[in-house]
Amino acid sequence: MTVRLADGVIVLEGDCPVDEAEALLDLLLANPNAPVDWTACDQLHTSVVQVLIVARRSIRGEPGDAFLRRWIVPHIHLP
Amino acid sequence: MNALLEQFLLESRDLIAEGTRGLIALERSPEDGELVVGVFRVFHTLKGSSGVFGIQPMTRMLHAAEDMLAAIRDGRTPIDPALIDTLLECLDQTARWLDDLEVRDGLSDDADGMAAGLIRRLRGDDAAATAPPDAPEFDDPGIFSEAERSAAIEALRGQAEGTSIFRVVYQPDPRCFFNGDDPLKLIAGLPGLAALRISPQGDWPALETLDPFRCDMRIDALAIGEEAAIRHAFRLVADQVRIAEVPLRALSPQLSPGPKSDDIVGAVLAEQRLLLASTDTPPGEVAGRWGSAAAAAANALRYEGGNGHAAAVAAALAEAVERHDPSPLFRALDQAVQGRQSPGTAAASQSAPSAPASRSLRVEEQRVDRLFALVGEMIVAKNTLGWLAGRTAEAAGAGDIVRPLRDLHALVERLTRDMHDAVVRIRMVPVGQVFDRFPRLVRDLSLRLGKPVDLLVEGEGTSADKTVVEALFEPLLHLVRNSLDHGIEPPEMRRGAGKPERATVTLRAFHAGDRVVVEVSDDGGGIDIAAVGRKAVDSRVLGEDELGALSEAETARLIFAPGLSTMDETSDLSGRGVGMAAVRMAIERIGGAVGVETVRHRGTTIRLELPLTLALLRIVTVSARGRRFGVPLDVVAETIRLSDDRIRRIRGRAAFTWREQVVPLHPLGRILELPEARDPLSGSGGDRLVLVVDAGGGGGFFGLEVDGIGDRLEVALRPMDGLLGNIPAYLGTTLQGDGQVLLILNPKELPP
Numbered sequence: 001m002t003v004r005l006a007d008g009v010i011v012l013e014g015d016c017p018v019d020e021a022e023a024l025l026d027l028l029l030a031n032p033n034a035p036v037d038w039t040a041c042d043q044l045h046t047s048v049v050q051v052l053i054v055a056r057r058s059i060r061g062e063p064g065d066a067f068l069r070r071w072i073v074p075h076i077h078l079p
Numbered sequence: 080m081n082a083l084l085e086q087f088l089l090e091s092r093d094l095i096a097e098g099t100r101g102l103i104a105l106e107r108s109p110e111d112g113e114l115v116v117g118v119f120r121v122f123h124t125l126k127g128s129s130g131v132f133g134i135q136p137m138t139r140m141l142h143a144a145e146d147m148l149a150a151i152r153d154g155r156t157p158i159d160p161a162l163i164d165t166l167l168e169c170l171d172q173t174a175r176w177l178d179d180l181e182v183r184d185g186l187s188d189d190a191d192g193m194a195a196g197l198i199r200r201l202r203g204d205d206a207a208a209t210a211p212p213d214a215p216e217f218d219d220p221g222i223f224s225e226a227e228r229s230a231a232i233e234a235l236r237g238q239a240e241g242t243s244i245f246r247v248v249y250q251p252d253p254r255c256f257f258n259g260d261d262p263l264k265l266i267a268g269l270p271g272l273a274a275l276r277i278s279p280q281g282d283w284p285a286l287e288t289l290d291p292f293r294c295d296m297r298i299d300a301l302a303i304g305e306e307a308a309i310r311h312a313f314r315l316v317a318d319q320v321r322i323a324e325v326p327l328r329a330l331s332p333q334l335s336p337g338p339k340s341d342d343i344v345g346a347v348l349a350e351q352r353l354l355l356a357s358t359d360t361p362p363g364e365v366a367g368r369w370g371s372a373a374a375a376a377a378n379a380l381r382y383e384g385g386n387g388h389a390a391a392v393a394a395a396l397a398e399a400v401e402r403h404d405p406s407p408l409f410r411a412l413d414q415a416v417q418g419r420q421s422p423g424t425a426a427a428s429q430s431a432p433s434a435p436a437s438r439s440l441r442v443e444e445q446r447v448d449r450l451f452a453l454v455g456e457m458i459v460a461k462n463t464l465g466w467l468a469g470r471t472a473e474a475a476g477a478g479d480i481v482r483p484l485r486d487l488h489a490l491v492e493r494l495t496r497d498m499h500d501a502v503v504r505i506r507m508v509p510v511g512q513v514f515d516r517f518p519r520l521v522r523d524l525s526l527r528l529g530k531p532v533d534l535l536v537e538g539e540g541t542s543a544d545k546t547v548v549e550a551l552f553e554p555l556l557h558l559v560r561n562s563l564d565h566g567i568e569p570p571e572m573r574r575g576a577g578k579p580e581r582a583t584v585t586l587r588a589f590h591a592g593d594r595v596v597v598e599v600s601d602d603g604g605g606i607d608i609a610a611v612g613r614k615a616v617d618s619r620v621l622g623e624d625e626l627g628a629l630s631e632a633e634t635a636r637l638i639f640a641p642g643l644s645t646m647d648e649t650s651d652l653s654g655r656g657v658g659m660a661a662v663r664m665a666i667e668r669i670g671g672a673v674g675v676e677t678v679r680h681r682g683t684t685i686r687l688e689l690p691l692t693l694a695l696l697r698i699v700t701v702s703a704r705g706r707r708f709g710v711p712l713d714v715v716a717e718t719i720r721l722s723d724d725r726i727r728r729i730r731g732r733a734a735f736t737w738r739e740q741v742v743p744l745h746p747l748g749r750i751l752e753l754p755e756a757r758d759p760l761s762g763s764g765g766d767r768l769v770l771v772v773d774a775g776g777g778g779g780f781f782g783l784e785v786d787g788i789g790d791r792l793e794v795a796l797r798p799m800d801g802l803l804g805n806i807p808a809y810l811g812t813t814l815q816g817d818g819q820v821l822l823i824l825n826p827k828e829l830p831p
Contacts, residue, residue, distance in 0.1 A: 018256050021291035028286060046263040047256050047291055054283050067267040071275045 003027065005034065009060070012048070013040040021047035028055050038063045044072070052076050083347065084184075086378065087128055088177055089441065094121045095170045095177075096515050102163050102170075103518045107533065109158040118166075119148040124371075125173060130326060131350055134186055136194035137176050142324065143198040144169045146306060149241055155307050160526070165200045167519070172197060222299055227274040228330040231301050234273055235327075241305050244273065244330065248321045249298040249313070250280060256292050260316065263298075269312045271303035301325070327353040345416070347379035352412050355405050369399055369408060380415055388415040444545070447505050454499050455795040459814040461491045462792055499795070503544060503692040510588045510597065511539030513552045517559060517586060524563050530570060531581040532563060538588040543595040544692040550669045551597060551689070554662040558599040558685050559584060561658060566603035566683055576680060578602065595691050600684040606677040608634050615640065635675050639663040664807050667827065668799075670696075696796045698813075698823060700789035701770065703747040704755060709794065709813065709823040716773050716780060718788060720766035735782060737771055743830070744769065744782040750829050751808070772826040781830050796823060 002013050003023045010027050012020075027034070028051065036052065038044075039061030044052075049072055052059070059076055062069055098121035105114045126141035144166055150156035172193060179187050187193075223231075231244050247269070251262040266275065276299040283295070302309050306324065313320040351372040373396035377389040388411075395411035468484045514536050525532040542548075567573075567582040574580055585600040612626050615637045626634070641660040662685075663673045671689035698709035699718075717737075725735050726744060733744040748755075769782040794813035799806065807828040815821045 018259075018261070018292075025286070025289060025291045044263070045256075046251075046261050046294065046296065049263055049277075050294065050296060051286075051289065051291055053277065054289050055286050071266070071272065072263070075275075075277050 005031065008034055010034050010036045010057075011040070012036065012038040012044070015043045016041065016045055016048045018045045018047045021045065021051050024048055025051050028057060035060050037061050038068075041065065041068065044068060049076075083379070084132065084180070087132065088181055091125055091128065091177055092174070094125050095174050097121050098125075098170050099167060099519050100515070102166050103522050105158060106160060106163045106522070112152070115148065115152045119145065119152055122148055122169075127350065131347060132180070134176065134180065134190075136186060136190040137173060140169055140172065140194040140197050140201075143201045146324075147201050149305075150307060153241065153305065153307060162201075165197065169197055169201070222276055223274045223301060227301070231273040231303060232327060232330055234271070234303050238271075238303060242271075242303060243306065244325045244327070245302050245304070245306060245309050246323050246325045247298070247300040247302055247309065247313075249300070249316070249319060251294045251296060251298070251316065251319055253280075253293050253295065255294050255316070255319075260294075262294065262296065262316075265312060265316065266298060266300060269300065269302050269304075270308050272300060273303050274299075274301040276300070344379045348376055348412055348416055351376040352409065355408055355412075369396060369405055373399075373408060376412055376415065388418055391415070442505075447502070447545075451502050451506065454495065454502050455797070456814070457495050458499065458793070458795050461488070461495045462794070462815070464488050464491055466790075496793075506545045507542040507692070508545050508548050509540050509542045510548050510551065510595070511536075513548055513555060514539045514586050514588070516552065517555070520556070521559065521563065521584060524560065528563055530563060530567050532567060533581055533583050535583060535585040536587075537585065539586075541588040541590055541595055543689060547595070547669055547671075547689050547692070550665065551687070554665045554687065555586070555597070555599060557658055557662050559586070562599060562601040562603060562683070566601040566605075568604050572604075590691070591688070593691050594688050597687045597689065598684050599687075600682060602682040605679040605681055605683055606635055606638065606675070607679070608677070611635065611637050632676075635677055638675060639673055664828075667825065668810065670796075670810070696810075696813075696823070697791065697793055699770075699791050700821065701747065701783075701785040702787040702789065703751070703785050704753040705786075706753060707789065707821060708747070709792070709821050710770060710772075710783070710826060711810065711823065712791065714773050714826050716771045719769050719771060721769050721782075721784075722766050726767075735769075737780065737782070740780070742771065742780045742782050744784055745830055746784040747824075747829075748786070770826075772829075774827050774830065783826060783829065794821075794823075 002016050003020045004011055004013075005027055008031070010024070010031065012024070016024075028036075035058045036055075037060040041063040042065050044063075053075055062073070098118055101114055101118040101121065105111065105118060108114060122141055122145040126138055126145055129138045129141060147156065147162065147166070151158055151162075156162070176186050176190065179185065179190075235242065235244055249262060249266070251260060252258075255262065266272065278297050278299070279295050280297050281295070284290075306322070309322060310317070313322070355369065355372050373392050377392045380389040380392065392408070392411045392415060395407040398407040399405050464484075465488050468481065468488050471484055472481045517536070518534050521532055521534040562584050567584070568576070568578075570580040573582065583602050585598070587598045587600065589596055608631055612629075612634045615621055615634075616623055616626055620637065620640045629637075638659045639662070666673050666687050666689065669689060671687055674686040674688070675683065676686070677683040697712040699712055699715065700707050700709055702708070719737070721735055721744075726733050727735065729741065734741050735744055736742070747753075767784050768786070768788055769784050770788075771780055772783050773780055796811045796813055799809055799811050803809070808825055810823045810825040812820050812822055
C-alpha cells in the first residue's frame with residue numbers, strides 16, 4: 001500500500017502509480033478533514049497529482065523527490 | 080522610407096547573397112562545419128532583424144529555416160540537395176519580401192500562405208506532425224510570473240551555443256492514463272525546465288465528480304535547451320504538444336509588454352541587449368557579435384542624435400573586447416536607455432572619447448549618376464569655351480583677350496578632367512556584384528543539365544565603373560551558359576577522356592594596366608576549330624581561300640562573327656546562333672574587346688577586356704555628305720591624303736596600298752547610306768581624305784574615306800540605349816560645344 005490512512009492522516013509513500021489515484025480520491029472523500037502527508041513520497045503519477053490539486057487539502061511535509069519539491073509543491077500548497 | 084528600414088534592406092540583401100553563397104558551398108562540402116555555422120548565422124541575423132519590423136510570416140519562415148540549420152549543425156539532419164533547394168527558396172522569398180517591404184511597407188497578402196508552405200517543406204512530413212505549422216507565436220508571457228521569466232533569461236546566460244528558451248504547451252489526451260502516459264513524468268524528464276504551470280483544460284471539477292482516470296490538465300512550461308532535446312522528450316506524445324522558441328524580447332520583464340511601436344530606437348537598443356545576452360554565439364564569433372550589437376545600437380542612437388551615447392557604446396565595445404567581458408557594453412546600453420528617458424542628464428555623463436566612426440557613406444546611386452551627368456555637361460561647356468577661344472583668336476583686334484581666355488580654357492579643362500576622374504572613382508564597384516549571381520545559376524544549370532560543375536570565382540574584389548560592371552552580367556551569363564551547355568562534356572564522356580567527372584568553370588577578374596580583364600574558363604572539350612571554319616564558309620562569313628589564310632587563333636575568333644553558331648541544335652540555354660556575336664557587341668559597346676583561347680579537349684577561355692572606367696574618350700570629328708561624326712582616336716592608325724591614282728580596283732572593290740599592305744577603302748557616306756549632300760564640294764577633285772582604321776581582332780586595317788576632318792576632342796561618351804542600343808555602327812553619342820548631338824562611330828563595325 002502506498003496510499004493509506006494512519007491516525008487520521010492520509011499518507012503517501014514511495015511510488016504512487018496511476019491506480020493509486022482512485023484509492024486516494026476515495027480516502028479524501030471519506031475523510032473530508034484528513035490532511036495529506038507526502039514526506040515519504042518518491043514519485044507521484046500525474047493522475048495522483050491531479051487528485052491532490054483538485055482536493056485542495058492541506059499537505060504536510062516535503063516530498064523527498066526534487067521534481068515534486070520544486071515544481072509540484074507550488075501547485076498544491078494553496079494559500 | 081525611414082533610415083532603419085533602409086539599413087535593414089541593405090544589410091539583409093547582403094546577408095541573402097552571403098547565405099546563397101554559403102548554401103551552394105555547403106551542398107558541395109556538407110561536412111564543413113564552418114559553412115553550416117556561417118549559413119546559420121545568416122538566417123539567425125535575418126530572423127533577428129526582421130523581428131524589429133513586425134513582419135511575422137518572414138520571421139516565422141526564417142525561424143523554421145534556422146531550426147533546420149541547427150539540426151544540420153548538430154548532425155541530426157543530413158544535408159541533401161532538396162533541403163538546400165528549400166533553404167535557397169527561403170532566401171529567394173525573403174528577397175521578394177524585402178522588395179515588397181521597400182515598395183509598399185508591408186508584405187504581400189499571400190505572405191502567410193507562402194511562409195506556411197515553405198515551413199512545411201522545411202520540416203518535411205514527419206516533423207510537420209510534431210510541430211504543426213500553425214504553432215502559435217509566444218504571445219502570452221503573462222502566464223508566467225515576472226520572476227519566472229527573469230529566472231529563465233538568467234538561466235539561459237552561460238548556456239552552450241544553440242540553446243534557447245522554448246515554450247511548451249502540453250495538452251495531454253484525456254484518456255492518456257489508459258495508454259500508460261504519465262505527463263508530469265515527461266515534464267520531469269525535460270532538460271532545463273525553467274517554469275511550470277498546471278491548469279485545468281476547462282475548470283477543475285469538484286472532488287466529488289472528479290474522474291481520477293481522466294486527465295484534465297494543461298501543462299505550460301518554459302524549457303531551456305536545444306530544441307532537438309526538448310522535442311525528443313515529447314516524441315511519444317508529439318501530437319499533444321506544441322513547442323516554440325520564445326523570443327527573449329517576449330520574456331524580458333522590463334520590456335513587457337513590448338516597446339511602443341513608434342520607439343524604434345528603443346526597440347533596437349533592447350534587441351541589441353538581448354543579442355548580447357543570447358548564448359548561441361560560437362566562441363569565434365563572440366567579438367563579431369558584440370561588434371555588430373554595438374554598431375547597431377550606435378547607429379540607432381546616432382539616428383536620433385544621441386552621438387554621445389553612440390560614442391560611449393563604441394568605447395564600451397573596445398573595453399569589452401579587451402576584457403573579454405560584455406558587461407561594459409551592457410552598462411553602456413543601459414546608460415543609453417536611461418539617457419534617452421531623461422535627456423537632460425544624458426550629456427553630462429559623456430566623457431568617453433569619440434570613437435573613430437566609419438568614414439564610408441552609403442549614397443543612392445541616382446545621386447552619383449546625377450553628379451556624373453553634370454560633369455558630362457561641364458565637359459561640353461568646357462569644349463564650348465575652347466571653341467569660343469578659337470573664334471576669338473580669329474577675330475581681329477582681340478589680342479589682349481585671347482591669351483587669358485586660352486589660359487582659362489586650359490584651367491577649366493584640367494579641373495573638369497580631375498572632377499570627372501573623382502566622380503568616376505565614386506562609381507567604382509567590385510565585379511563581385513555581378514559574379515555573386517553566378518554560383519546559384521551554375522548550380523541550377525548544372526543540376527538541369529546533369530553535368531556536375533564547380534564554379535571557381537577569382538578576383539571578385541577587382542573594381543570597375545558601375546556601368547561597366549553592370550553591363551557585364553548579360554555577356555557573362557551567355558558565356559557561362561555556353562560553357563555549361565556546349566563547352567563541358569557530359570560526365571560519361573569526361574570519364575572516358577580521363578578527366579574528373581566534375582567540371583570546373585572559372586570566373587576570373589583582374590586589372591591589367593588601365594583595363595579590367597574578365598575571363599570565363601572551362602575545362603571542357605574546347606572549340607572544334609575546324610568545324611568553326613567549315614561553318615564560317617558554309618554561312619558565307621568568308622571564302623574558302625580566306626579561311627585557308629587564317630591561323631588557328633584567327634579561325635577560333637570567327638565564333639564572334641555574326642550569324643555563326645557551331646551547334647546545330649539549339650537549346651533553351653544558349654546556341655541561338657547570335658550568342659557570341661552578341662557578347663562581342665555588348666562588350667565593344669562599352670569600349671571593350673573580346674578574345675578566345677581554346678585547346679581541344681582541354682577547355683576554352685573567353686577573355687573580356689574592358690575599360691576600367693568610362694573615361695573621357697578622345698575623338699576626332701569627321702564629316703561625310705554634310706553630316707558630322709566622331710571617330711575614336713584609338714582606332715585611327717593614321718590620317719592620310721590619297722590621290723586618285725593610288726586607288727586600285729581589286730575584284731571590283733576600291734583599295735590602296737598602305738605600309739606595304741593592301742587596304743580596302745570604304746567611303747563613310749556610302750557605308751552609312753547617307754543621302755548625297757546637295758553641294759558635293761569634296762570628292763569632286765583633289766585628294767581624298769582617308770582615316771586608316773585598325774579594325775582590331777585580326778580583321779586588319781581599312782580606309783575610311785571622309786569629306787572633312789575637324790577637331791580633336793575629349794568627350795564623355797553616352798552609350799546608346801533603347802532601340803538605338805542595337806545599332807552596331809555607333810558607340811554612343813556626345814553633346815557638342817554648340818549643343819548638338821554628335822554620333823560617335825564604332826569603326827570596327829563599319830565595313831559592310
